[in-house]
Amino acid sequence: MDLQAILSGIDVRADWVGLRYVKENTGFRLVRDGKPEANTRESKQGVMVEVLVNGQFAYYGTSRLDKRGVQAAAEKAVTLATAASKYSLHSFGTDARPVAKGSYSSPFQTAADAFSPGELSNLLVKATEELKVSDKVVTTNAMARTVETESHFVASNGSDVDQKYLMVSADYSAIAHDGSVTQKRTDGGLLAKSYQAGMEVFNEADVLARCRNIGNEAVELLTAEECPTGTMDLVLAPDQMMLQIHESVGHALEIDRILGDERNYAGWSFVRLDDFGKLQYGSSLMNITFDPYVENQFASYAYDDGGLKAEKEFLIKDGLLIRGLGGKESQIRSGLDGVANFRASSWNRAPIDRMANLNLEPGTSTEAEIIASVEKGVFMTSNRSWSIDDYRNKFQFGCEYGKLIENGKLTKTVKNPNYRAISNPFWRSLKMLGNRDTFEIYGTPFCGKGEPNQVIRVGHASPLCLFGDVEIFGGA
Amino acid sequence: MEKLFKQINQTIMAELQTGEHLGLNFGGEESTFTRINAAKVRQIGNVDEADLGFNLILNSRRTTGSISLSGDLDEDLIRARGELERLRVEVVQLPEDPYLVIPDSNATSHSDKHGKLPEADAIPEILLPAMGDVDLTGIWASGRVYQGSANSAGGYHWFASDSFSLDYSLITPSEKMVKATYAGSEWDQAAYEAFLADSLTKLELMSLPPKKIEPGDYRTFIASAGVSDILSMFSWGGVSEAAIRQSESCLGKMRNENVKLSALFNFSEDFSTGFTPRFNGNGEVAPEITCLIDNGELTNTLVSTRTAKEYGVESNFASEGEGLRAPSMAAGSLKESDVLEALGTGVYLSNLHYLNWSDMIGGRITGMTRYACFWVEDGKIVAPIENMRFDDSVYSFLGENLELVTEKQHVNPDVGTYDGRELSAIVCPGILLKSFSLTL
Numbered sequence: 001m002d003l004q005a006i007l008s009g010i011d012v013r014a015d016w017v018g019l020r021y022v023k024e025n026t027g028f029r030l031v032r033d034g035k036p037e038a039n040t041r042e043s044k045q046g047v048m049v050e051v052l053v054n055g056q057f058a059y060y061g062t063s064r065l066d067k068r069g070v071q072a073a074a075e076k077a078v079t080l081a082t083a084a085s086k087y088s089l090h091s092f093g094t095d096a097r098p099v100a101k102g103s104y105s106s107p108f109q110t111a112a113d114a115f116s117p118g119e120l121s122n123l124l125v126k127a128t129e130e131l132k133v134s135d136k137v138v139t140t141n142a143m144a145r146t147v148e149t150e151s152h153f154v155a156s157n158g159s160d161v162d163q164k165y166l167m168v169s170a171d172y173s174a175i176a177h178d179g180s181v182t183q184k185r186t187d188g189g190l191l192a193k194s195y196q197a198g199m200e201v202f203n204e205a206d207v208l209a210r211c212r213n214i215g216n217e218a219v220e221l222l223t224a225e226e227c228p229t230g231t232m233d234l235v236l237a238p239d240q241m242m243l244q245i246h247e248s249v250g251h252a253l254e255i256d257r258i259l260g261d262e263r264n265y266a267g268w269s270f271v272r273l274d275d276f277g278k279l280q281y282g283s284s285l286m287n288i289t290f291d292p293y294v295e296n297q298f299a300s301y302a303y304d305d306g307g308l309k310a311e312k313e314f315l316i317k318d319g320l321l322i323r324g325l326g327g328k329e330s331q332i333r334s335g336l337d338g339v340a341n342f343r344a345s346s347w348n349r350a351p352i353d354r355m356a357n358l359n360l361e362p363g364t365s366t367e368a369e370i371i372a373s374v375e376k377g378v379f380m381t382s383n384r385s386w387s388i389d390d391y392r393n394k395f396q397f398g399c400e401y402g403k404l405i406e407n408g409k410l411t412k413t414v415k416n417p418n419y420r421a422i423s424n425p426f427w428r429s430l431k432m433l434g435n436r437d438t439f440e441i442y443g444t445p446f447c448g449k450g451e452p453n454q455v456i457r458v459g460h461a462s463p464l465c466l467f468g469d470v471e472i473f474g475g476a
Numbered sequence: 477m478e479k480l481f482k483q484i485n486q487t488i489m490a491e492l493q494t495g496e497h498l499g500l501n502f503g504g505e506e507s508t509f510t511r512i513n514a515a516k517v518r519q520i521g522n523v524d525e526a527d528l529g530f531n532l533i534l535n536s537r538r539t540t541g542s543i544s545l546s547g548d549l550d551e552d553l554i555r556a557r558g559e560l561e562r563l564r565v566e567v568v569q570l571p572e573d574p575y576l577v578i579p580d581s582n583a584t585s586h587s588d589k590h591g592k593l594p595e596a597d598a599i600p601e602i603l604l605p606a607m608g609d610v611d612l613t614g615i616w617a618s619g620r621v622y623q624g625s626a627n628s629a630g631g632y633h634w635f636a637s638d639s640f641s642l643d644y645s646l647i648t649p650s651e652k653m654v655k656a657t658y659a660g661s662e663w664d665q666a667a668y669e670a671f672l673a674d675s676l677t678k679l680e681l682m683s684l685p686p687k688k689i690e691p692g693d694y695r696t697f698i699a700s701a702g703v704s705d706i707l708s709m710f711s712w713g714g715v716s717e718a719a720i721r722q723s724e725s726c727l728g729k730m731r732n733e734n735v736k737l738s739a740l741f742n743f744s745e746d747f748s749t750g751f752t753p754r755f756n757g758n759g760e761v762a763p764e765i766t767c768l769i770d771n772g773e774l775t776n777t778l779v780s781t782r783t784a785k786e787y788g789v790e791s792n793f794a795s796e797g798e799g800l801r802a803p804s805m806a807a808g809s810l811k812e813s814d815v816l817e818a819l820g821t822g823v824y825l826s827n828l829h830y831l832n833w834s835d836m837i838g839g840r841i842t843g844m845t846r847y848a849c850f851w852v853e854d855g856k857i858v859a860p861i862e863n864m865r866f867d868d869s870v871y872s873f874l875g876e877n878l879e880l881v882t883e884k885q886h887v888n889p890d891v892g893t894y895d896g897r898e899l900s901a902i903v904c905p906g907i908l909l910k911s912f913s914l915t916l
Binding site for chain 2: 040042046056058063066069073076079084087088118125138180182259261265267349350386388394398422452453471
């Protein structure tokens with residue numbers, strides 16, 4: 001559709017008008033125990049019309065894509081903005097929507113249509129066969145998710161941004177059962193292997209090798225000891241650090257959350273506006289970046305949905321909190337520096353502050369050095385349980401698979417490993433940070449936030465990490 | 477909207493080829509959202525959208541898809557025909573599905589509920605002045621929601637409903653909060669203002685100095701809103717027959733090891749409230765009431781026709797995901813006016829937050845206390861507590877530690893909007909526990 005032509009035809013009295021067209025095709029295939037469970041494609045398209053009137057933004061999302069439909073939506077949005085402007089939380093100017101011109105395309109080697117539905121289904125069937133390493137494996141699942149998105153944003157200030165994404169997620173899981181013991185192993189946590197990439201992610205030899213390992217570890221957990229209870233060292237693999245960064249750093253640093261927008265839903269934050277530049281968030285090893293340009297990371301892009309150009313920024317430098325996760329609206333409201341993270345889940349939602357690629361930068365320690373430094377501790381990998389309070393303080397996370405660390409060596413496998421702590425003290429207990437060899441990239445399609453609710457993709461990358469004196473415990 | 481759905485349905489079904497079976501599912505909404513922070517408008521807007529889902533079966537193979545509808549019949553027929561063609565190309569490439577369900581129900585139903593909703597541009601004026609200078613944060617959602625289902629066997633269902641909800645938190649200067657939801661289908665300004673005034677009264681209790689309690693096991697009362705959070709967990713690795721069969725359910729112990737919950741715990745799927753339609757994506761109509769847990773014993777699970785076919789059991793026409801659509805927990809004998817006295821000394825929890833299985837197979841849930849939660853001594857509220865993490869098993873707190881259930885069920889509307897505005901509600905009472913484990 002010619003969005004510029006539709007924009008130029010809109011006739012309303014507004015200080016700014018923006019149109020964001022999004023078309024997204026989400027394919028999902030799931031095979032369980034060698035049989036097809038789901039082969040589906042969801043195709044969504046529509047236009048989000050936004051206007052600014054009397055300092056108040058209002059929106060109208062419509063799936064009518066012709067000039068008349070968009071004009072009608074713009075008129076209704078103007079009516080809403082006018083009515084609401086008497087009660088605005090903040091009176092915005094046009095500087096809340098910077099002029100943006102540019103484009104972005106996801107990097108990939110093999111296009112989405114290079115694999116036929118039949119070929120991909122057959123690979124997933126093989127994957128479930130490979131996962132079933134013994135009769136004790138009672139359920140196997142293999143899933144593939146592909147998302148192709150076109151986003152075109154134009155506005156009355158001349159903005160014109162065209163962004164195209166190809167995103168691929170996959171997961172393979174085995175449930176093993178023996179007697180009264182049941183254990184599940186996945187490929188690094190549910191859909192943690194989510195990337196901006198192409199179908200090269202489905203390299204058969206690599207997929208089947210991973211599946212054999214997943215099946216073997218599920219069976220191994222059946223006879224593993226329960227994770228010990230006590231306060232000790234904790235080594236977290238990058239696939240669990242993804243969740244750790246997301247919950248105890250990312251959400252806490254969202255400026256709209258700090259400003260209270262989210263208090264009725266996900267909550268507030270222990271971080272306050274005057275903490276920026278002052279709060280020692282973690283140990284001096286901790287460097288957190290907002291980095292929209294990591295190759296193949298899941299939430300890379302060039303511009304956010306308000307038109308702000310995305311740049312790499314340090315949020316936490318040497319453990320000190322210096323910058324928040326806030327787009328232009330939050331930057332104006334708070335007076336703080338932020339990043340280009342004003343994002344909407346689709347055409348039918350207005351943008352809010354979201355994480356994108358939020359990463360813990362690597363340190364200098366090798367994996368061997370980290371393990372050797374631990375006298376008594378537990379190594380945990382692959383998230384399976386997550387919960388944190390509404391201020392992002394008290395968290396409890398569980399993993400699929402653990403290993404005891406005794407006198408500097410990985411020893412027995414342990415099942416049901418969990419830990420709980422409070423965000424700031426936990427990050428201040430970061431004792432060693434893995435080097436780039438231990439650094440791994442993950443992502444998830446499922447970060448929920450906002451009212452009305454929005455689920456959006458985020459990316460997180462981290463090295464291996466060692467935390468000291470953490471409360472660790474096992475299962476029921 | 478129904479006219480559009482009917483016209484597309486009639487046209488597409490008439491174009492099916494030999495051997496093809498098709499189910500169509502319609503979902504749509506015309507919604508107004510107003511996001512409020514500090515009793516001011518943070519964001520406001522409308523969303524009109526409609527989607528059409530396809531379930532195509534041919535030669536023991538199945539594929540599904542969905543498209544956005546524009547509302548213009550000619551355009552939408554082009555999109556629908558395009559999607560059907562795409563599905564035809566795909567379905568022949570897929571492996572055979574031994575458990576597929578051919579839509580064969582020719583049942584029909586029709587429900588079209590009209591309410592009295594405020595105009596979108598009037599919403600700020602009717603909501604905000606009554607809030608005065610209280611710090612209120614929340615979300616208004618209103619409008620019409622549509623669901624439809626049709627299949628090539630002649631089945632046809634339509635459900636449309638007007639509704640509104642204002643889900644909000646009231647916040648004191650010391651950051652203590654009270655949660656409430658005012659919802660319905662007939663807007664009544666006076667009733668809204670009275671409801672809001674009642675919430676403000678509750679907020680006054682939160683001005684008492686907070687008490688920090690240590691981790692440990694406490695006598696605990698969980699009010700209906702908190703119980704609804706716990707019950708919603710049974711949609712995820714809970715009452716699904718497939719989940720139990722595939723070793724992914726917290727209720728596996730009840731099936732396989734004959735473990736029972738308290739005889740005071742009675743739980744069912746009950747559509748008699750009429751909040752949600754009884755038909756599923758296949759056009760099958762669930763029983764009005766399905767008892768799931770009776771006097772603490774697992775008597776039924778939610779069984780989709782697909783699961784029934786795979787495991788040779790009887791379907792009760794659950795949705796394909798076998799999640800709860802109309803959960804209801806039976807009331808008990810404890811008068812609400814006697815709750816504090818019955819609790820004696822312990823913790824009163826109004827709401828819970830961010831629940832997750834910490835050990836699904838063991839039935840253990842972790843989460844947080846949130847909003848109006850109090851320390852109670854000798855039947856009197858002493859102070860709000862600082863939020864605590866809990867970690868306890870349903871086999872404990874809905875088992876031997878379930879002491880009493882209140883005699884009144886409350887309706888807890890689902891105000892979720894991830895996949896469009898939800899229509900359902902969880903109907904449940906409060907529970908008094910001999911012990912509940914607070915851990916951090």
